[in-house]
Amino acid sequence: MKIDLTDTTASKVNKALVRGRRAIGTPTVGMVLTLVIVTDEENAYDALKAASEASREHPSRTLVVIKRISRSPRDRAKARLDAEVRVGADAGTGGETVVLRLYGEVVDHAQSVVLPLLLPDAPVVVWWPVNAPVDPAHDPLGALAQRRVTDTYAAEHPVRELAARAAAYTPGDTDLAWTRITPWRSMLAAALDQVDCDVTSVEVAGEEFNPSGELLAMWLADRLQVPVRRIRSKGPGLTAVRMETTCGPIVLDRADGSLATLSIQGQPKRAVALKRRDTAELIAEELRRLDPDDTYASALRFGVENLSAATAAEHAAGDSASGGTGTEGAARGQADGKSAAAKKAAAK
Known part of the structure; x- marks a missing residue:
């Protein structure tokens, strides 16, 4: 089931999720975590596809946060939240998927939109396929998570990015460049x-x-x-x-x-x-463990x-x-x- 919401709120998105579950008779008890994907429009499809495949092993609620930043001052003033709610087969698995498109001032308050949509009493993982913050743990969305997944391979200067990751490392950080090895x-x-x-x-x-x-x-x-x-x-x-x-x-x-x-x-x-493994396999591996990776931390700090x-x-x-x-x-x-x-x- 798919529900499109325009100029909506987090409360209405939550109600749409409940309505969708009731319509297909699917409870939430089988979902083990919330996966938050922070990306742009260009990379959203590939990231969501990888997350959908990984959720076969880790049933989850997937929240895709797409920040639509306009260069026009006039458009930036229009704060708006659009959402696509997918439940059941339309989510690709037995989990749930919500695609959130943020406009205007809402872009700077993404955590306020995401927080009410997190599964209660379940771990949170935030993944940045591209354009990861320098300090993921102190990013407003990263602060909500037990695990924060980045990929230095997607950075403009990957090796230089490793030094920044080491300087800002917080237990719970990890990198798909590390998962690949x-x-x-x-x-x-x-x-x-x-x-x-x-x-x-x-x-x-x-x-x-x-x-x-x-x-x-x-x-x-x-x-x-x-x-x-x-x-x-x-x-x-x-x-x-x-x-x-x-x-x-x-x-x-x-x-x-x-x-x-x-x-x-x-x-x-x-x-x-x-x-060489694809992104879905890498994400599935990272979702198997939610504790800090001390081996990665030690290697990174070397x-x-x-x-x-x-x-x-x-x-x-x-x-x-x-x-x-x-x-x-x-x-x-x-x-x-x-x-x-x-x-x-x-x-x-």
Whole structure:
């Protein structure tokens, strides 16, 4: 069922939701959270499609907030709220969807519109597919949520955006650029479980300015406390990780964006599925956990500048002593003598 409301209020939207549920006989008890999507008109369709697919796993009330900002002073003075209420099949799943278009002064008070529409006693997740605020936790809409999802890949300067995310990090913040590397982190941790060696250095290859590549490199440097170098490749996305160990190299190579090859010294090569996932899968993964991601926070705070400092130190040394895998004293990327077992535990 679909109900269109023009120049309406949050109270009328709530009444339309109740009317729609009664018309199709659908209660709200099956919904587990409220997902608020803050986007523009151009990206609203793709974001709503991804959220609809993710809600098959996480039935939710989805509120799409579209801020219609006009450059004309005359139009900006016209405060108005338009809404589309979709319940049942028209929502794509058994949940509910409300598309809110804000005009004029209402744009600056989006939280006042959204607050009455949140499911009672249910977690709130806010997702910015594009144009995320610098400090999501202190954004008026972000302040309503337990989890705040951004995507630095959509930023104009993705790697620079990571530094801003680190400076403003609040427990509950997360990034789809981090979610994209979950399979990589799992695969690398599993590979380390198969050997009894010390990791001495790491190389991470991927597209330039790819925030997922930077986050993976920061995670490895932070957890293993070894030199980590970022290497540019043509992509797509992340293409390879090479870990030098005292027992020989461990290489996870994905040249085509779908199938990867895992090579461990002394073992046969293995093909592993490591496809690039779509946005719906990424959002579904983030909705599985609503507690703060301490591992992400630690990797983020390690800082891109530490990787840059380590790489600069290696180039300054001419790579003569280590064959290009790192130099001693390179920021926090310096090896600290941890045992292999400790490093494996940290990587997990």
